[in-house]
Amino acid sequence: MSDCPNKEKNLKNCTCTYEPCSRKGVCCECIAYHRRNGGRPACLK
Numbered sequence: 001m002s003d004c005p006n007k008e009k010n011l012k013n014c015t016c017t018y019e020p021c022s023r024k025g026v027c028c029e030c031i032a033y034h035r036r037n038g039g040r041p042a043c044l045k
């Protein structure tokens, strides 16, 4: 997960405040996770 080439750039625009999340900055993982759980990432609320 940490080898995402866009991670640093994504983190600059990330509005999520849940600090311990390992998906932060890896938007594809983030969206897939919330979608699986019937929700949306923090930045889409």
Ligand code: SF4
Pocket: 016, 017, 018, 021, 022, 023, 024, 025, 029, 030, 031, 033, 034, 040, 041, 042, 043
């Ligand atoms: S929105 Fe959810 S999956 Fe994405 S970084 Fe925040 S807690 Fe993690």
